[in-house]
Amino acid sequence: FSELTRTTPPPEELRACDDVSHWNQEIASLEALLLDAKTALAAAENRAFALRARRAPINRVPDDILLEIFHAGAVELGLPYDEDGIRMEPFQVLIAAVCRHWRNLAHGTPSFWSRILIQHPYDSDSARLHLWLSLSKPSTLSLVVSCFFGSFTPFQNEQFKALLQDIAPRLLYLRLDEDVDMCRAILLDITDKATRLKHVVVSQNPWVHYSGSAWASVSLVSGPFSSRLSIASFSGPSALLPMFFISVLRHLDICFLDDELYNQGGEFQFFSMLGECESLVSLRLGNCRFHQIPSPDAQMPALMELKSIEVTYLLDSRILGWIANIVAPRLRSITLGCAELDFTAGIVDGWGSTHHRREESFWEGVKDLLERDKALFFSRHARVEFVEVRSRISNSADALQSMAILEAARLPHLRCFTWGYLALWGGYMQPDPQNKWTKDKGGALHRFARAYQALGLPLTSIIVYYPLPTTHSNPLTIAPSQPSRRLPPLGLPSPLLPLLRQQSSYLLPPLPRLAPVAKSVSIIFTILKKHVLCLTLPPVHPGLLRRARPRRSCASCAHRAPYGSRRGCPFVRCRKEQGIG
Template sequence: MALTGAFVRAALLEQTERTRHCSKADIEQFIEESELKILALESQINALMELRDSQRACVLALKHIVSPIRTLPVELLVEIFELAIEDRTHIDDVHRISQVCSDWRQAAHGTPRLWTRTLRVKLCKGDEVDGLKAWLARSAPLPIRISFPPESGDIDVNILVEVLRVATRWRSLKLGCTLPRWLVRQLSKCRLNSLEDLDLEIIHDNETNSIPISFTTVPRLRKLIINLIDFPAAPQPLVPWVQLTDLTISNRDHDVIFGILAQCANLIAASVTTGGRQLPQVRRDIVILSQLHTLSLLFECRYSVARHITPFFDNLSTPVLRSLCVKFDDRAQWTQAHFTAFQLRAQCNITQLEFARTNWYIARDPLLTSDDLGAIIRYAPSLTHLKLTGCGNAFDDAFIRTLYANYKDGVAPLVPHLHNLVLGSRSRTFSDDILAGMIASRWWTDTQLVPPTVARWTHVKLDIGRNYWSTQFVDILKDIPSDVLVLS
């Protein structure tokens, strides 16, 4: 304890009174005796402090023993570990967890699933072999996900050997676009009995007569992401297309796209990125994907050339399609007749539709008109979700009136099952009162008589440029909860 001024003054007064009649020798003797007492007291204090610290350590140890975290079953503790590990930092996270204490380390090392998230393996002397070997051993015997990033240097054979040693456990494999072709061929020859997902790009080399890469002995392969670079010298890989249920493919040549889709009879979900090149006017067999439920199309019209994208739909039939997303850039052109025929071949079963312009911040003529949108929903009687991004010019008063839920001249309202609407646009081509009236016509409270004609809104999001709404608009829609009607 530090000596305060008041404490010193009080001691000075006390000792002055005590030694008033003492000689200097007596005072010096008092000082010596007091210093000895101080040493004795400090010794006792040190002993007491050591005893106190010892007792504190005992208390902390006992609290640790009875703490809730130590009473948790190992299974529950591992679940907490898994929730604390993030995909982006999973390597650091799992190592940090295993260094907290010996119990946690034992639990982490004894739980293979904590070590099975995507492992990015750098083959060009970027990884420590011993650390990689330990990681792979801790994940056994579960399937693992492996990613080989693009490489430009010499391959470290020791790292490659360790990874190939567990090839039978690869569940997911991603190959960087600059890996040498000989390496990809070596990987494809492995026993990939557990492989379900494959992410593959054509390799950037100058081989003009190279043998195609063959991933044919993959009995469990179901999902493929493949970027077919537009180099005619690069042969297409050999893949068991008929096994696939999920395909993501990129190539600007429609012939290549349809040639592959024709082999994928069991697709359930597909995502296609292609150019807007119009197909030659020759008769082609329509590709029928009889099990396809989800389709996403991205049209990229390169070199600032306007292209019609809807002829793509002439060669495609999807009778059980439920979800369709069409994205396009500002150079795409639309012909409604092609898309209407496609909708009819889909037997009007589509429930989710999305149209998005990828660069809608550029001022250009609209791809879709109000009449186009009206025709689209007219042939989508099962529609429940509609999302329009960058199609604001088509979302005008005329189109909005087609969505009114009221009977008119004995005609039932269109899209009676629609309950989710998302609109993103930088321009307003509609009147607030027209839009508010349409939204209100498809809403009612629980205390009101439920109209039998249409579904009630579950989500309406309006992200509009010049984001302000008239008093009339707000007043008409005041009864709709803010979690249903989102004005952002």
């Protein structure tokens, strides 16, 4: 245009064109800055999100792992009460109140609400219990009834029976801390409906009273029932056994509560009933105070699946012959105990005698039994791996015959042997170093260890019990997690320490009061130092074991100081000679 008109553009037009190009460049640069700012913002947001997630790691836990944590914490059953009778919030309720995600997760897991505890009469008809039952559908239930039915009114009894009738098809585990009559009535009510019930536990507390006088002449095993329950494990009085199909029982824990419940011949009925337990894996006879025991020539039950047997508070040594004659080719563990009642409890002498003696009579009977046939007890159980013998007076010379049993049997598969006596109700009894029984105990352990070492048998663990001091409020042993000032120093004597240093094992503090027991243990450790993997003196309080530390000698005075000590020799003259300030 300028060429056509042969005129030049004015200066204002030239400046305006320059301004347009300038602002275009400015806009382009600002857009680049904006893009960089957006990129930086996105990076900052990602970093902030990562930091927030790092501060709350529970948010990154998968739901299946979170449910495992919930189930581990829900060991306490629902509806608990504190000591003052005030209801406390169960763990399940507390978890569901944390956040919406946890609440949805808890409410959507029926097994999380499957454990129920009834402690008070009004718990059986509470709104919370019905909510609990609705949240647990269709999962199986574990029900524990720990309140005494004497506190129930007739109307509350009917409510509870209606509740059991409603949930009986879902019951998997049932525990009743009630008297035997009430337990029998409850089990009879749910027999036809409890098709999924597998575990029944009835109170074995001897202080649970029997209602009325109907039990004064009842037999040890009651009569037959029209219908029975098919369960896998039962723990409780033997009078309830006829209510179950015992041929499918796998775990049986029988407690004999009172001598008055025994009639003539009741023991024979019980032993014959054991012969029908074809699937039995474990058997425990608690407080076993039989008046009569089948003779050795009687037909013994054949328990082909039995792996462990425990008999506590033995009153007649002839039961050892009964155990020895049981046909149990898979038996691996045997526990014999005389420590269930108080120390002055009487012991039956003979088949029907009313004369009672103390616990020594049992060990005297064991001695007589072994003199006839020392290997009788284990003649049919050569594959036994774990043996435990409990006695409250195991320092007795007659109690040492339990050692002779194992020494004569030479069990080729024995791996763990436990021997000793538990805490006494009367108080702490210290072993006497001059007592002949204490010396015999060490000698018996010595002979026992030498016999197994000579045969090269796989004995790897020896556990020796001894009593601890007791308190007036708690006559049992002091818990290991609660050390007391009255607890005596525990450990082993100085002759054993060099051996432990050579083995790079653990040292124990000095044991002046229990030196006789520790001496016998040191003998075993010396003999089997290459074979014994575990040597325990339970119970052990925290701080008992301390790591053995090598020591170094001072070059000038041969003083032995802990390795790594910067102080050097404690003698001033020697330290100055070494130039130690």
